[in-house]
Amino acid sequence: RPSGLDSWMVTKEMRVGKYELGRTLGEGNSANVKLARDTVSGQSFAVKIIDKSRISRLNVSLQIKREIRTLKVLKHPNIVRLHEVLASKTNIYMVLEYVTGGDLFDRIVCEGKISEREGRKMFQQLIDGLNYCHYKGVFHRDLKLENVLLDAKGHIKITDFGLSALPQHFREDGLLHTACGSPNYVAPEVLVNKGYDGAASDIWSCGVILYAILTGCLPFDDTNLAAICRKIVKGDPPIPRWISPGAKTMIKRMLDPNPMTRITIAGIKANDWFKHDYSTSSNCHDEDDAISIQDVYEEEKTSDSPTVINAFQLIGMSLFLDLSGLFETENVSERQIRFTTNKPVVDVLDKIKTVLMEMGFCVQKKHTMLKAIQEESTRKGQGGLSVTAEVFEIIPLLNVVELRKSHGDSCLYNQVLINSFMREIIKRIGHMMCHTISLQVQQLLR
Amino acid sequence: MLAFVKRFSLKRTKHPRGYEDPQVLASETPFTVNEIEALHNLFKKLSTSIINDGLIHKEEFLLALFRNSSMQNLFADRVFYMFDRKRNGVIEFGEFVRSLSIFHPHTPEHEKSSFMFKLYDLDGTGFIQRHELKKMVGALLSETDLGLSEESIEAIVEQTMIEVDTNKDGKIDEEEWKELVAKNPSILKNMTLPYLKEVTLAFPSFVLDSEVDD
Numbered sequence: 001r002p003s004g005l006d007s008w009m010v011t012k013e014m015r016v017g018k019y020e021l022g023r024t025l026g027e028g029n030s031a032n033v034k035l036a037r038d039t040v041s042g043q044s045f046a047v048k049i050i051d052k053s054r055i056s057r058l059n060v061s062l063q064i065k066r067e068i069r070t071l072k073v074l075k076h077p078n079i080v081r082l083h084e085v086l087a088s089k090t091n092i093y094m095v096l097e098y099v100t101g102g103d104l105f106d107r108i109v110c111e112g113k114i115s116e117r118e119g120r121k122m123f124q125q126l127i128d129g130l131n132y133c134h135y136k137g138v139f140h141r142d143l144k145l146e147n148v149l150l151d152a153k154g155h156i157k158i159t160d161f162g163l164s165a166l167p168q169h170f171r172e173d174g175l176l177h178t179a180c181g182s183p184n185y186v187a188p189e190v191l192v193n194k195g196y197d198g199a200a201s202d203i204w205s206c207g208v209i210l211y212a213i214l215t216g217c218l219p220f221d222d223t224n225l226a227a228i229c230r231k232i233v234k235g236d237p238p239i240p241r242w243i244s245p246g247a248k249t250m251i252k253r254m255l256d257p258n259p260m261t262r263i264t265i266a267g268i269k270a271n272d273w274f275k276h277d278y279s280t281s282s283n284c285h286d287e288d289d290a291i292s293i294q295d296v297y298e299e300e301k302t303s304d305s306p307t308v309i310n311a312f313q314l315i316g317m318s319l320f321l322d323l324s325g326l327f328e329t330e331n332v333s334e335r336q337i338r339f340t341t342n343k344p345v346v347d348v349l350d351k352i353k354t355v356l357m358e359m360g361f362c363v364q365k366k367h368t369m370l371k372a373i374q375e376e377s378t379r380k381g382q383g384g385l386s387v388t389a390e391v392f393e394i395i396p397l398l399n400v401v402e403l404r405k406s407h408g409d410s411c412l413y414n415q416v417l418i419n420s421f422m423r424e425i426i427k428r429i430g431h432m433m434c435h436t437i438s439l440q441v442q443q444l445l446r
Numbered sequence: 447m448l449a450f451v452k453r454f455s456l457k458r459t460k461h462p463r464g465y466e467d468p469q470v471l472a473s474e475t476p477f478t479v480n481e482i483e484a485l486h487n488l489f490k491k492l493s494t495s496i497i498n499d500g501l502i503h504k505e506e507f508l509l510a511l512f513r514n515s516s517m518q519n520l521f522a523d524r525v526f527y528m529f530d531r532k533r534n535g536v537i538e539f540g541e542f543v544r545s546l547s548i549f550h551p552h553t554p555e556h557e558k559s560s561f562m563f564k565l566y567d568l569d570g571t572g573f574i575q576r577h578e579l580k581k582m583v584g585a586l587l588s589e590t591d592l593g594l595s596e597e598s599i600e601a602i603v604e605q606t607m608i609e610v611d612t613n614k615d616g617k618i619d620e621e622e623w624k625e626l627v628a629k630n631p632s633i634l635k636n637m638t639l640p641y642l643k644e645v646t647l648a649f650p651s652f653v654l655d656s657e658v659d660d
Contacts, residue, residue, distance in 0.1 A: 017478055052654070065650050072647035085646040086480045087656035311606035312626065312633050315566075315582045318589060320521035323549065325511040326488065327641035327648060395601050398594075 015039075016093050017086050019047060035098065045083065048094040055092075064092065073136050078129030080149065080159040099157050101150035104213070108145060113216030116244060117277075118154075123210050124278050125156045130202055131265045133158075139198030143205035144185045145212055183225055184208065184218050188233045188257045200259035203268075207254025214247055215240055219255065233257065246273030306345050306368040306391040306399055314394055317402075336404045337422060345391050348401055348429070352389050355428045359421060361387065387421065464501060464538025468657070471540060475547035477645075482543055483652035484645040489539050502529075502537035520585040524565050549639040558637035559627045563620055573617040579603050 014021040022035040025046055036047040055061055071082035071094075086093040101107075104122070108114070114122070126148065133140060140147075142160065149157045187204035189196040211219040219237035222228045231237070235257035239248050250273050253263035268274050315321075317338060341348055345368055353370055356363050361372035370389040388404045405422060468482040477485065492510045493502045504526050505515035511522070529537045529545040537545075547553060548561045564570075568578045580603045587594055610618050610626045618626075627633055641648065 017480065061654050064653065068647055068650035068653070072644065082647065084644070085650055085653055086478075086658075087483070087653035088658040088660045089656060090660055092653045310609055310630070311579055311583050311602050312566075312610075313630065314602065315521075315586050316633060316636055318519075318521045318586050319512070320519045320589070321525065321636045323511065323525070323636070324639055324641060326492075327639065327645075395598060395605070398598070 016047070016088070016091075019045065019086075019093075019095065021047060033096075036095065044098040046096045046098040048096060050092040050094070052087075052090055052092060068094070070138055074133060074138065076129055076132040078125045078156055078158060079133065080157045096159075097157070099149040099159070100152050101154065103146050104148040104150065104156070104209070105145035107150060108212060108216055114213050116214060116247060119210070119213040120247075120274070120276065122148075122154075122156050122213060123206075124274065126158065126206060126209065127265060127268055127274070128280060129156070129158045130206060131269070134199050134202070134265065140202050140205070141198060142185075143202055143209060145209060148209065183228050184220055186232065187259065188235065189259045191229055191232060197259055199265070200262050203254055203262055203265065204259075207251055210247075210254065211237065211239075211251050214243055214251075219251075244273075246271075246276075250274065306393040309392045309394060309400075313392070314400075317400070336402060337426065338400055338402045340394075340398055340400050342397050342399075345393075345399060348391060348399070349389065351429050352401075352403075352425065355425050356387065356389075359424065361385075385421070387425075463499075464536075464540060466538075466540035466543075471543045475543060476550045476552045477543065477547060477642075479658050480652065480656060481645050483656055483658075484649040485543055485546065486539065487649040487651045488645070489542050493537075493539075500539075502542065504535070507537065519589065520568075520582065521589075524568070528561065528565050546639075546642065549637060550642045551638055551640060555627075555631075555634065556624075558634050559624060560620070562627075562634060562637055563623045573619055574623065575617040576603065576607055579606065579618075 016036070018039050019036040020039055022037065024032060024034050026033040031048050031050045033046050033048050036045045037043070038045065050064065055064060068082070068085055075081060080099060081097040083095045083097065086095065113119075130140065130143075140158065143158070147158060147160045149159050151157060185205040185208045187196065187201035190201050208219055211217075220228055220231040222231065235255055236252075237255060239251060243251070250263075250268070250271060253267070256262040263271075349365065349368065349370060353363050353365065356370070356372040359374070361374045363370055363372045368391040372387045372389070374385045386405070388402075390402045390404075392400045392402065394400055403422060403425065468479045468486070471477065471482050472479045475482075489502070490500075492506055493500050495506045495509055496515065497503055497506070504523075507526050507529075508517055508522060509515040526537070527533075529541055531541045531544065532538070548557055563574070566574050566578065566582065568581065569575070580599065583599055583602055587599065607616075607618075610622055612622055612625070613619075646652070
């Protein structure tokens with residue numbers, strides 16, 4: 001981006017892999033962040049540089065690996081994306097999306113409070129990003145104005161998942177047990193050091209952020225830490241009279257000191273004040289699946305007759321030629337189901353469509369392919385699920401039907417759920433099958 | 447002197463047979479040195495799952511891909527054979543990286559196409575012959591438990607031979623194969639693994655013991 005260009009001249013040039021490092025964007029306890037330019041594509045990135053000697057002393061190497069694995073699964077327009085990781089003998093470099101517009105803290109300090117209309121837009125994006133992370137099983141645990149960045153278009157991007165905890169860090173009672181976060185944003189249950197629900201305490205911190213966006217001040221602030229803590233535990237911050245009733249209710253519901261009665265993301269998304277002018281950020285957790293050669297030739301099809309495949313395309317369906325199993329925890333054979341049928345294509349697709357619609361999926365038909373999405377709204381904020389069905393003709397009157405589920409999803413809960421959907425579809429269309437391709441259908445039906 | 451011997455033997459145990467310098471591998475493949483270090487983490491996991499010798503045996507390969515080390519399948523055999531470039535029955539680290547590099551999204555299509563042609567050329571004659579195609583269709587159908595009649599299999603093979611074998615000599619040569627791939631790019635879909643662009647994120651352990659100089 002042009003704004004970063006001049007800075008290349010003034011700093012001593014340093015190269016890491018294909019990246020040229022530029023000026024320093026930020027300095028922290030265990031890491032520095034520098035602007036970097038990909039010398040191949042010319043794109044700018046923010047590179048977080050971690051000194052290995054420091055982390056080995058702090059014994060946080062496990063945490064670093066965890067942070068990388070955590071960020072890897074987060075691909076959302078409102079979350080700062082981790083592109084790759086580099087390392088040398090002395091440093092670790094995390095190549096992150098570069099966000100040009102600074103953070104929300106600076107914005108509010110410089111320009112004061114933000115109008116309700118614009119503030120709500122930011123809040124909606126914040127909730128979208130947070131909802132996505134929670135659905136992936138990742139909690140932020142350190143949400144604050146400084147961790148909410150603004151891009152050139154004013155869209156928000158949440159950053160710094162350094163303190164995030166994944167579900168494996170729960171103790172047996174299912175609650176998180178590490179106190180962390182910045183004092184002003186910390187939920188009362190975190191302060192008193194009981195185990196806490198990561199989702200609820202993230203909501204609290206978002207409530208603090210919403211308050212700051214709309215008023216220009218922090219809800220719980222004082223000159224010393226003890227006083228701040230007292231205010232947090234008491235809850236009920238003063239809300240200026242000029243805040244609209246809808247916004248006021250939202251803030252109060254989010255800053256409910258009792259995590260059990262505090263509003264949930266589903267509750268926020270169902271709220272009228274929140275829903276005003278709301279459109280979901282395009283969820284792109286399927287983007288890896290999207291780019292396939294398959295899609296390219298799909299567009300060329302014009303009729304409703306199935307794609308006729310030749311022997312090589314048939315052979316290509318072998319599970320043994322798909323090496324993605326090396327990189328996935330999920331078995332390749334569990335991702336898709338194929339069966340043959342001698343029933344007319346239209347009948348098969350109609351039946352699958354009916355079954356999917358009865359399960360609450362929104363189904364789109366394109367030639368001989370069905371794309372079914374279960375929107376997150378019907379799933380109480382759990383994120384979308386998707387299933388694709390496609391018909392291929394091997395020889396006249398013998399078609400292969402392929403059912404694919406969304407994959408690359410780390411959320412076990414969703415995988416279990418979608419397996420049960422697949423099972424249901426197979427059961428209901430079983431009478432149309434001649435032969436099931438591979439064993440997993442029998443396994444599913446068992 | 448003792449120190450030297452000690453150091454030397456240490457190095458020997460650290461890098462088993464077939465280990466190659468990431469620098470060298472990076473210069474020959476689309477991978478960076480860090481990506482090769484990350485792939486080495488994956489390789490270590492695969493090559494020690496059954497026999498702890500730093501080499502991937504066929505059983506380990508099958509176990510990694512299909513969670514089953516004892517299955518029999520023509521295509522699995524062929525893929526293993528293609529990875530085992532030295533044809534000594536095991537996959538060494540260098541072979542692993544060089545073979546996987548063909549599956550990199552940035553690798554030119556003609557390399558992917560040529561790899562696949564060799565994979566399907568079961569007898570290694572430089573042609574995909576009719577009987578090889580029929581054998582592979584049969585293997586796919588048995589994998590799928592799809593009891594097609596002999597005539598149906600013949601029909602599938604015949605139809606494809608008519609389509610592909612344009613000089614009608616009863617076998618598919620590399621030129622005919624290239625034309626087929628150009629017309630049906632989806633044939634190469636197994637040859638690209640998007641995961642290979644994210645190996646540093648998938649296997650981040652390398653960040654702690656990277657040997658890249660600053």
